[in-house]
Structure formats: structure tokens, C-alpha cells
Amino acid sequence: MQVQLETLSNLERRLSIAVPMAEIDAKAAERLKRVARTAKIQGFRPGKAPLKIVEANYGPQIREEIIGDTVQQSFYRAAAEQKLRVAGYPRFEPATGEEDKENFRFAAVFEVFPEVAVGDLSAAEVEKPVTPVTDAEIEKTIDILRKQRTRFNYVERAAQAGDRVIIDFKGTIDGEPFAGGSSENFPFVLGQGQMLADFETGVTGLKEGEGKSVEVAFPADYHGQEVAGKTAVFEITLKNVSEPLVPEVDAEFAKALGVADGDVEKMRAEVKKNVEREVKRRLAARTKENVMQALIDSTKIELPKALVEMEIGRLMDQARRDLEQRGMKVKDLPFPPEMFTAQAERRVALGLILSAVVEANKLEAKPEQVKALIGEFAESYEQPEDVEKWYYESADRLEGPTSMVLEDNVVEFVLSQAKVVEKDVAFDALMGSNA
The missing domain is CATH 3.30.70.1050 (Trigger factor ribosome-binding domain)
Incomplete structure (x- = not known):
């Protein structure tokens, strides 16, 4: 040859x-x-x-x-x-x-593949978010859990904020009905912003069987373009009022959260452990994202077009599957490749950079690290040993935890090299994110 x-x-x-x-x-x-x-x-x-x-x-x-x-x-x-x-x-x-x-x-x-030379990480600055978990955060979480278990009881009085109401309504614009402007036996909770403010104001104060004509101005940026910026008149009839009953923090509430003997202190300890675990996960995710950005910013790299095109194809397929799972028909829906180019380039670049960092610094995932991470996953299940067994039954199932450990090793390495700046993040801001 x-x-x-x-x-x-x-x-x-x-x-x-x-x-x-x-x-x-x-x-x-x-x-x-x-x-x-x-x-x-x-x-x-x-x-x-x-x-x-x-x-x-x-x-x-x-x-x-x-x-x-x-x-x-x-x-x-x-x-x-x-x-x-x-x-x-x-x-x-x-x-x-x-x-x-x-x-x-x-x-x-x-x-x-390009030769990857990671830049000087000692010159990089990485922001590391910090969120303390105090008793106040635990009480706030318990309060949220209480509200999630709210029951509504029928009452014979005027509707007020917090009540669940059931109504019939018919809306018109310039005397003509419009799409989505009418419904029967429609339930919603007053004061939660489910309906426009003018609409909720019109319902508040009504009693069962009472009706009212309400004028509602749709904002110019309203998601329904056909009614945006217009004023509608709704004929509303109130059919039912139910007041909220939020459970007390007692033995029954503790049992509802999975504490078999109803011990409230055990429940608080369990809530605290779960909150601390979730805070730790979200902080780690934010720190990891900042580390990855630092690696990209520190490393100049030319990307193989073939790898970017392959990644674009994977992202397009994933988008189609996600939409199909939501019940959408996407067979003939166009997916312009440029929609995915920036994300594909970032993923390819990170893949090449991480591989170079791992190889150069011997950061491969160790079996004991993988085992410890799987143990963390399993901890939140009733039968943790079954979860651990499930992972170790297949090499494919171990790929996920192994990749996560490898990324964690890279994060720890970069943090040890870079200038780390801690930043306080409010509990509500952290938990309100989708991290």
C-alpha cells in the first residue's frame, strides 16, 4: 500500500x-x-x-x-x-x-483533532456561589410543603384572595366573541396571578350565584396576539367558593412527608438534609458552569467542522424527540442548523478541552469516587441498595456517574489553580433557578 x-x-x-x-x-x-x-x-x-x-x-x-x-x-x-x-x-x-x-x-x-493547549488558569477568575442553609430556610421550605398540601373547603361567603373559585365566563371584544374568551366551570385561585388583574378584581367580592360584567384591558405584549392591546368585556357568573386549609405542622403532616411515626423533629431533620443536598447540587452546578466558561475563555482552540456538524445533528435530533414527547408533530417542522451552532461549538470545545485537562493532569474518575457519587444518588430513595445495584448491573449505566465524577475532578483542579471569588447567593434566588 x-x-x-x-x-x-x-x-x-x-x-x-x-x-x-x-x-x-x-x-x-x-x-x-x-x-x-x-x-x-x-x-x-x-x-x-x-x-x-x-x-x-x-x-x-x-x-x-x-x-x-x-x-x-x-x-x-x-x-x-x-x-x-x-x-x-x-x-x-x-x-x-x-x-x-x-x-x-x-x-x-x-x-x-487540534492540539489543545489550556491557557494560564492562575490568571483566570472563577466565581463560586455560596448559600448558607439556616433554620429560616428550613422553615420556609416547610411552609412551601404545607402550601403544596392545601385543601379547599366550600364556604358560603364572598370570594377573597386565596380562595379557589369556579366560574363561568363569556368574553367579547366590540360585541364579538373571541377564541379562548369563554369557559364553563373554570377553576382558579384568586391572588395567584393566574388571570389578569382586572379579571380577578371583578371576581373578588362575588358570592355563589352572583354575576358581574367586567371590563378587562389586555396588555400590548399579551401572549395572545389577536387580543393584545384590546379591551374585552366578560360576563362572569360565580358558581363556587372554597377557602384554603393549610395543614398544621403536626404528626399527620410529618406522616404525609414520609415519617412513619409522625415525629416532627425527625421530619425537620429530613427536610434539612434534603434542602442541604439540593442547595449543594445547585451550587455545584453553578460553580461547574463558571469553571467551564473559565476553561473556554482561557483556551484558544480551532474546532473541527466535522465534529461541530455531528453535534448539531445530535442537538437537532434531541430537539425533535423532546417536542414529540410533548405531543407535537415535528415531521415537517424546519430546524435551521444555525439555531444549534453556538451550543454545538461550545459542547465540542468543552469536550476537547476537558479531555486535554484530564489527560495532562491524570484526573480520571476513580472507582471509589464513582461509588461515592452513586451512594449520594441512592440516599434519597427508600431502598438505596437497590439503586446502587441497578447502576452496577450495566457498564452503560455507570457512564453517567463516571462522566460526572470526571467533570467534578476537573472543577476541583481548576479551582485549585484559578483565583476563586466567593459570592453570596440568596436562598430564594438559588432555589428559584432551574439548575
């Missing part, structure tokens, strides 16, 4: 390869003989047709398959011999120039 390597740009290469035709002929003849042993050809028993007839029927297909295999195998063997780290898939082209009857010639154009 003859190989010639050309550098087309920083990352793009061309390998010109020549494989002796005799080698291809020999492989084709060998495969033809194997096929002939079982070939079914009309007029002959299986495997009994003359070789020339078998060749006439199967020869072109076999030769095409052999050439395809030869192209793939020769390319990756040549790339290995040249110590090339191929990024993505090569583009194969027929050779140009004089005809060569002795050799099968082709060329492969491809990209290689």
Missing part, C-alpha cells in the same frame, strides 16, 4: 492511497468461492452452480463490497501508521491523474 499525506489547512488533511489491484482481485476471488458454496441459481442445486455462472450473477456486487471494505480498512490503517487522530468521518474521492492498472487509487479528505 502506497500512502501520501498532504496538509490542506491547520486541521484538514488528504491521504492519497494506492492498493495493489492484485490484493483486491485475490480477496474478491476468495469471497466468490465462499458465496459459490451456498449460492442459489435457477437450474442448479444450491452450491452446485459453476463458478463462472456464480461470478456472472454475484461478481460485480462482491467486487463492489470488497472495494468498499478496502477503502475503509486502508484509510484507517494508513491514518494509524501516520499517527493521525481523525476527527469525524473522512470524505472519499477517486484519485485524479493518469490511469493506473496496477493499483486501485483513492483519496480521503478529513480533519484531525
Whole structure:
């Protein structure tokens, strides 16, 4: 096999390869003989047709398959011999120039992985959020849990803030009904902002069976463009008023949260442990994001176009699956690749940089680290040992925790090298995020 390597740009290469035709002929003849042993050809028993007839029927297909295999195998063997780290898939082209009857010639154009030189991390500044968990945060969380278990009891009085009401309403604009402007037996809680303020003001103070005409001005930026900036008149009839009953912090409440014996102090301790775990997770996620940005900012890197295009394809497929799971039909929905380009470039860059940092500093995930992380996952389940067993039953299932440990190792390494600036983050701001 003859190989010639050309550098087309920083990352793009061309390998010109020549494989002796005799080698291809020999492989084709060998495969033809194997096929002939079982070939079914009309007029002959299986495997009994003359070789020339078998060749006439199967020869072109076999030769095409052999050439395809030869192209793939020769390319990756040549790339290995040249110590090339191929990024993505090569583009194969027929050779140009004089005809060569002795050799099968082709060329492969491809990209290689860039050399990644991580910048000076000691010059980087990484913000590390800090959120203390005090008794006030625990009480606030318990209060939220109480409100989540609110029950509503029917009352015979005028509706007020906090009540759940059931109404019928019919809306018109300039005397004409509009889409979404009418409903029957519609429930909502007053004071939670589910409806426009003018609408809720009109309902407040009504008693069961009473009706009222309410004028409601839709904001100019209202999500329903057909009514945005317009004024509607709603005819409202109140059908039911129920007042909220928030449970007390007692044994029954503790049992509802999973404390079998109803011990309120045990419940508080469990809530505290869960809150601290969630705060820790969210702080770690924010710190990790800041570390990743510091790595990107500190490292100049040219990205292989092939890897970016592959990542764009993955992101597009993921977006389609997400929309399909929500019940949307996306078969003919256009997904412009440029929508995903920036995200794909960031992910490819981080993948290359993380790989370089891990290799250079020996930050691979250790088995004991993976085990400890899985233990943290399992801790919030009733049968943690079953969760741990589930992870260790499959190497594929271990990939997720292993990747997380590896990223955590990188985060700790970067924090040890960079200038870390702690920043207080309010509990509500942290827990209100989707981290």
C-alpha cells in the first residue's frame, strides 16, 4: 500500500492511497468461492452452480463490497501508521491523474483533532456561589410543603384572595366573541396571578350565584396576539367558593412527608438534609458552569467542522424527540442548523478541552469516587441498595456517574489553580433557578 499525506489547512488533511489491484482481485476471488458454496441459481442445486455462472450473477456486487471494505480498512490503517487522530468521518474521492492498472487509487479528505493547549488558569477568575442553609430556610421550605398540601373547603361567603373559585365566563371584544374568551366551570385561585388583574378584581367580592360584567384591558405584549392591546368585556357568573386549609405542622403532616411515626423533629431533620443536598447540587452546578466558561475563555482552540456538524445533528435530533414527547408533530417542522451552532461549538470545545485537562493532569474518575457519587444518588430513595445495584448491573449505566465524577475532578483542579471569588447567593434566588 502506497500512502501520501498532504496538509490542506491547520486541521484538514488528504491521504492519497494506492492498493495493489492484485490484493483486491485475490480477496474478491476468495469471497466468490465462499458465496459459490451456498449460492442459489435457477437450474442448479444450491452450491452446485459453476463458478463462472456464480461470478456472472454475484461478481460485480462482491467486487463492489470488497472495494468498499478496502477503502475503509486502508484509510484507517494508513491514518494509524501516520499517527493521525481523525476527527469525524473522512470524505472519499477517486484519485485524479493518469490511469493506473496496477493499483486501485483513492483519496480521503478529513480533519484531525487540534492540539489543545489550556491557557494560564492562575490568571483566570472563577466565581463560586455560596448559600448558607439556616433554620429560616428550613422553615420556609416547610411552609412551601404545607402550601403544596392545601385543601379547599366550600364556604358560603364572598370570594377573597386565596380562595379557589369556579366560574363561568363569556368574553367579547366590540360585541364579538373571541377564541379562548369563554369557559364553563373554570377553576382558579384568586391572588395567584393566574388571570389578569382586572379579571380577578371583578371576581373578588362575588358570592355563589352572583354575576358581574367586567371590563378587562389586555396588555400590548399579551401572549395572545389577536387580543393584545384590546379591551374585552366578560360576563362572569360565580358558581363556587372554597377557602384554603393549610395543614398544621403536626404528626399527620410529618406522616404525609414520609415519617412513619409522625415525629416532627425527625421530619425537620429530613427536610434539612434534603434542602442541604439540593442547595449543594445547585451550587455545584453553578460553580461547574463558571469553571467551564473559565476553561473556554482561557483556551484558544480551532474546532473541527466535522465534529461541530455531528453535534448539531445530535442537538437537532434531541430537539425533535423532546417536542414529540410533548405531543407535537415535528415531521415537517424546519430546524435551521444555525439555531444549534453556538451550543454545538461550545459542547465540542468543552469536550476537547476537558479531555486535554484530564489527560495532562491524570484526573480520571476513580472507582471509589464513582461509588461515592452513586451512594449520594441512592440516599434519597427508600431502598438505596437497590439503586446502587441497578447502576452496577450495566457498564452503560455507570457512564453517567463516571462522566460526572470526571467533570467534578476537573472543577476541583481548576479551582485549585484559578483565583476563586466567593459570592453570596440568596436562598430564594438559588432555589428559584432551574439548575
